[in-house]
Amino acid sequence: MKKIIIIYGHYGCGKTNLSLNLAIDLAQKGDKVTIADMDVVNPYFRSGDYTDLLKEYGIDVIASDFSHSNLDLPSLPATMYSIFVREGIVIIDVGGDDAGAYALGRFSSKIKEAGYDAYYVVNGKRTLTTTPSEAAEILREIENASSLPATGVINNTHLQKYTNADVIEEGICFAQETAKLLSLPLVATTYPEEYIEKSKIKAEGKLFPVKVLVKPPFDL
Amino acid sequence: MSERFLMKGNEALAEAAIRAGCKHFFGYPITPQTELAAYMSKRMPKIGGTYLQAESELAAANMVLGASAAGVRAMTSSSSPGISLKTEAISYMAGSDVPALIINVQRGGPGLGGIQPSQADYWQATKATGHGDFQILVFAPATVQEMVDLVSDAFDMADKYRMPAMILADGMLGQMMEPVEFKEEGEKVLPEKPWAACGHHNQRKHNVVNSLYLTPQALESLVKERFERYEKIKATEQRASEYLVDDADIVLVAFGASARVAHSAVDMAREQGIKAGLIRPITLWPFPTDCLKKAAQTAKGFLSVEMNMGQMVDDVKLAINCSKPVDFFGRTGGVIPTPQEILDRIIKFGGEL
Numbered sequence: 028m029k030k031i032i033i034i035y036g037h038y039g040c041g042k043t044n045l046s047l048n049l050a051i052d053l054a055q056k057g058d059k060v061t062i063a064d065m066d067v068v069n070p071y072f073r074s075g076d077y078t079d080l081l082k083e084y085g086i087d088v089i090a091s092d093f094s095h096s097n098l099d100l101p102s103l104p105a106t107m108y109s110i111f112v113r114e115g116i117v118i119i120d121v122g123g124d125d126a127g128a129y130a131l132g133r134f135s136s137k138i139k140e141a142g143y144d145a146y147y148v149v150n151g152k153r154t155l156t157t158t159p160s161e162a163a164e165i166l167r168e169i170e171n172a173s174s175l176p177a178t179g180v181i182n183n184t185h186l187q188k189y190t191n192a193d194v195i196e197e198g199i200c201f202a203q204e205t206a207k208l209l210s211l212p213l214v215a216t217t218y219p220e221e222y223i224e225k226s227k228i229k230a231e232g233k234l235f236p237v238k239v240l241v242k243p244p245f246d247l
Numbered sequence: 248m249s250e251r252f253l254m255k256g257n258e259a260l261a262e263a264a265i266r267a268g269c270k271h272f273f274g275y276p277i278t279p280q281t282e283l284a285a286y287m288s289k290r291m292p293k294i295g296g297t298y299l300q301a302e303s304e305l306a307a308a309n310m311v312l313g314a315s316a317a318g319v320r321a322m323t324s325s326s327s328p329g330i331s332l333k334t335e336a337i338s339y340m341a342g343s344d345v346p347a348l349i350i351n352v353q354r355g356g357p358g359l360g361g362i363q364p365s366q367a368d369y370w371q372a373t374k375a376t377g378h379g380d381f382q383i384l385v386f387a388p389a390t391v392q393e394m395v396d397l398v399s400d401a402f403d404m405a406d407k408y409r410m411p412a413m414i415l416a417d418g419m420l421g422q423m424m425e426p427v428e429f430k431e432e433g434e435k436v437l438p439e440k441p442w443a444a445c446g447h448h449n450q451r452k453h454n455v456v457n458s459l460y461l462t463p464q465a466l467e468s469l470v471k472e473r474f475e476r477y478e479k480i481k482a483t484e485q486r487a488s489e490y491l492v493d494d495a496d497i498v499l500v501a502f503g504a505s506a507r508v509a510h511s512a513v514d515m516a517r518e519q520g521i522k523a524g525l526i527r528p529i530t531l532w533p534f535p536t537d538c539l540k541k542a543a544q545t546a547k548g549f550l551s552v553e554m555n556m557g558q559m560v561d562d563v564k565l566a567i568n569c570s571k572p573v574d575f576f577g578r579t580g581g582v583i584p585t586p587q588e589i590l591d592r593i594i595k596f597g598g599e600l
Contacts, residue, residue, distance in 0.1 A: 038282075039255055039424045070278060070362055071422035097361030097581060099278050152426075154252045154262070155289075186251055186426050243423045244583050245507035 031117050031141055036148035037156045037165050038123030041183040043074045044241040045148055046120040054084040059115025064090040066122035067101035067130045072241050074120040111137055125168035135174035146214060147177040151184040151201035159204040166209060179214035180206040190222040199230045251426040256391045257282035259427050260350055263398035264322055268435035270296035271321040273310040278362045279418035280326040280352035304329040308336030315345040316456035318443025320402055324350035327368050328359060337411055338377025342458030346405035350414045352421035355581035363581025364418035366503060369558035372415045373532045380470050382477050384412035385531040387502040391425035406438050408476055419504045480533050487535035488527045495524025497593055498542050500563050501552040502528045509552045512589035523593055536566035543567040547600045552589055553577040
């Protein structure tokens with residue numbers, strides 16, 4: 028696995044939830060992990076909001092100094108540059124669409140020098156990206172904004188509490204077609220453990236279980 | 248069969264409005280509502296509609312007044328400070344008997360306040376969205392699906408009663424994502440508007456849409472006619488949802504996002520053997536007094552749970568004619584209460600009853 032892992036995609040496709048799960052998984056396997064919250068577009072539901080949880084796993088967080096405050100400032104902290112000198116793995120959680128990916132573009136040449144994997148996260152149940160061609164178009168915009176071409180697709184298709192085997196399997200077909208259209212490998216498919224058991228999913232390819240960590244604070 | 252998709256609250260409000268036949272959106276960006284306008288800017292050109300980012304909130308609201316006066320479905324959206332700027336135009340809409348939809352994705356106030364979710368515009372929405380004697384319809388969705396359903400109802404009722412309607416949401420509902428389903432209805436047939444100023448083509452008399460009246464008597468009689476309409480609305484259009492109210496000793500009253508937290512708190516209380524229930528007003532104006540009155544016959548007390556300093560408490564007290572104690576728990580400034588905090592208050596209040 029490369030040292031820098033970029034997670035980007037459409038708004039609300041589940042980038043932050045995937046970033047948190049990936050970071051926790053790697054940390055539990057013994058890696059030193061840092062999450063860099065590069066979302067400067069949306070002040071709600073960012074990985075920087077989960078610093079306390081991540082600390083429990085020994086994960087470092089680089090986030091805006093104004094994260095979860097009333098300051099809607101599209102700024103990144105100077106410590107963002109430490110991603111190039113840190114030990115272990117750095118996961119960059121990028122803001123949605125091309126608008127979110129511009130912030131990443133500023134680091135593109137140094138990231139290319141260091142070597143990276145960039146995973147394009149797709150959710151076939153997310154409005155405006157429900158067809159492979161729509162999903163492919165958004166990645167092209169993201170790549171233009173970030174100057175960092177994707178190296179793989181991660182399928183994160185789910186429908187919250189309505190997630191069932193059909194949703195996952197339809198999602199895999201959608202993601203395979205999207206990946207084919209983009210000439211990229213489909214790296215993994217996620218499934219939310221609390222809504223569906225792995226044994227119920229009849230599909231090939233790598234399955235990665237995720238916990239629902241990013242959610243509103245209403246539910247028990 | 249229709250299919251479910253994941254949408255953010257703000258996007259769902261926009262898509263629902265388009266499906267309800269709204270082809271004219273006038274807005275101005277503000278966190279945490281901006282995705283609504285952004286979504287409109289992408290979709291409106293594709294359906295031959297108008298998306299216009301005005302030079303200010305007031306300008307946008309006045310464009311809604313103009314478009315609605317011409318007889319089309321029009322809307323604007325903003326968040327708290329932006330709604331304050333729109334209130335002049337909302338008063339003019341009410342004074343001109345013009346239907347329109349205004350969406351408020353509330354954030355912390357007063358003043359510039361903050362960008363985190365809040366319900367501190369309850370008073371503004373239900374008592375004074377502008378100067379003068381008037382009311383507007385106010386709907387308070389608690390899920391993204393309900394946002395979709397209420398947008399359509401709000402447009403229909405605004406047309407039926409010729410008055411502005413508001414969806415009072417908050418930053419959390421606007422930003423969170425949930426599965427939604429749109430009923431397949433085909434092209435929406437909108438009601439005729441014989442009063443609209445849309446060109447008489449020498450076929451009829453001029454229609455005048457206006458809020459200026461030259462004699463106090465003319466203005467008084469029009470305002471009185473409007474208030475007769477309000478009485479009819481109060482009698483027929485109240486909406487609320489009930490959860491475990493029938494045998495409840497303590498009835499929580501909460502709307503929107505705080506109702507979601509209150510719902511969880513009721514479940515926690517029931518697990519401990521405390522008989523708690525929840526009344527969730529869906530219409531904030533008209534306020535669902537009938538439902539509260541009925542609950543007051545059996546409940547020992549009411550606990551209003553809000554993301555403000557207790558703006559709904561007086562309406563609860565008036566609805567039940569102060570016949571039972573009414574307690575309050577809330578957080579404000581952009582803080583969302585936790586189920587545990589509410590449970591603690593239920594236990595404390597229960598001990599005092």
